[in-house]
Amino acid sequence: MDLTYTDEEEEFRARLREWLASVLPGLPPKPSPNDWPGRRAYDLGWQRRLYDAGYAGLHWPADAGGRGATPTQHLIFLEETEKAGAPYVGANFVGLLHAGPTIAAEGTPQQRARWLPPVLRGDEVWCQGFSEPDAGSDLAALRTRATRDGDHYVVSGSKIWTSHAEVADWCELLVRTDPSAPKHRGISWLAMPMDAPGITVRPLRTLAGSAEFAEMFLDDVRVPVANRVGEENDGWRVTMVTLSFERGTAFVGEVVACRRVLGELAAQARKNGRWDDAVLRRRLGRLNAEFRALWRLTQWNVSEAMGVPPARAESRTRGKAGGVPGIGGSVFKLRYSHARQELFDAAAEVLGVAGALDTDHEWTLDRLSSLSYTIAAGTSQIQHNIVAERILGLPKDRPTGLRKDLQKGGR
């Protein structure tokens, strides 16, 4: 067990810090949360700077245009960019963390050449067309249909919770290509151009007041068959590859951010007198233990991934094994999502009544948005099932006699 970084890793960190210090002061001001074109331009501009400096696609394999960096270097990158207050991956999230790595792992050489470089350069934005209104956590219950018409698929249906849909160039889209097959089969993974006729995007307002994501209606949208990644009806396996990327390192920067916020909470409480409240103080102390341990768990998970080449190997070891996320992924997400909510509840205590109700305060917005963490990317209830069934090996639930009768309609 070793928590010291090698000389090479420290050198990487030092160079990165130097670069961040040189580039961050020159960044344009951050656009407001609901200015989508502004956010797109800002996020793509940041991506372009990363690209020019050689930091784009750090964790992507070299033959996909990435840097083939080790998981530890990726960890350092996320840690340092967060510490320095650099922009988040933002609108490039889906392209860099989901669609890109999936295409790198499962795409043909032509597909990789077409779609990967624009993501890395900061030319194109992707969105994720997985979730559907009736499917929810039962992702495979999706109903959006794609029927073959010559060398095109004709797609009809609707998607929901589609982040960045308004400003995306491409959508990683899951469609049902064989309605007669069992629900996990008969699904295909398509790259859909967002300027194709028949796509309607309607923004959704969240409880935090922002238009964070959108509904998307698809009416006979024509997508070339050549845009299918993976085999026809093999999309579920491809999807599991995508999801394993989602759960991998998505929260590294956030844990660093939470630890920073916790420090700020303590400083603020000492200033405004709340620190005298022993209950609140102990709460912050407990959160200190929690976030320290979550950071150590992150380092544990990243170390576990060491020695496995990035992206490509992840699809081999996880995707083909049925998309089982690493033990760390679900365990981490369960604890982190709840800890984040507790952190911003504590922030409200520090702010006091008026402060806690002031939506101009960043912490109030963070408190509101923290509610999504136990829902997005698999609810806590689904994560508990994943941990229990796939890690602990407990049996799947099956309806008992009474419930069977009820489900048959006997009320």
Next chain:
Amino acid sequence: MRFQLTDDQRALRDGVRDLLAGRFDRDALRTAVDTPGHLDRALWRALGDAGFFALCLPEADGGVGLGLPEAVLVFEEAGRVLLPGPLVATHLAAGTVPGAATGERVVTAPAGELLPWRDASDVVQGDATGAVPLASVDPLTPLHKLPGPHAPRSPEAVLLTAAEQLGSAARTCELAVRYAGEREQFGQPIGAFQAVKHLCAQMLVRAELARAAVYAAAVTADPVEIAAAELLADEAAVRNARDCVQVHGGMGFTWEADVHLHLKRSWVRAGTGRTARETEEELAAAL
């Protein structure tokens, strides 16, 4: 950075697990329960022979010459099987109290306001004046209560106790999962019901977070990391034991099931250090 067990550490852990499976199986555990206050000296010597107490003693002094991370792995195994005795105190006395390293002499020391295993020990390190017997809730840990203010435990003692708590938390999770997979109700294993399934998943999450904290504290030996490890390991051990009782249903409430032994020992261990309130205050002060 490679925050994973090395091959040597894995081998050490597996070796200790095998040793304990051979020397302290369930029959031995129940025998110990039936003879309260009696410490198995033959077992203690066997632990000494295996290097259990001399693990961190330099090789020049006849020890094994390993460090805190290795000691943590060994104490985690001890916690898994509820190995009785003043293990931490004897381990920390190796090199200063003659015979401690080899298991020839049993050493105990005050831990907070408690003094475990006073009557069965050869040496008490520290001030035990005025100690009065206490009817210990844990049948495997005889206790005395000490009067007056008490000195804080050393960081090593706190960490090794946290490692035992971790072992217990992981073990009760395993016991709950095994029972949930075997016990049938309403025509299926109870582990198929989400209410039970989610209890088990939460047990694993608690144990894994405590593991990350305990191992990191062993590597850094940082006082704040040790405080975090203590808080999370105590919570994992106590709450996992309670949930394990719950998963076992009526069986979990009987003397025959081993679960209550884990619960009671985890309470005693949590009571031998700082209180959770004190630990939280220390963690807050570090912010």
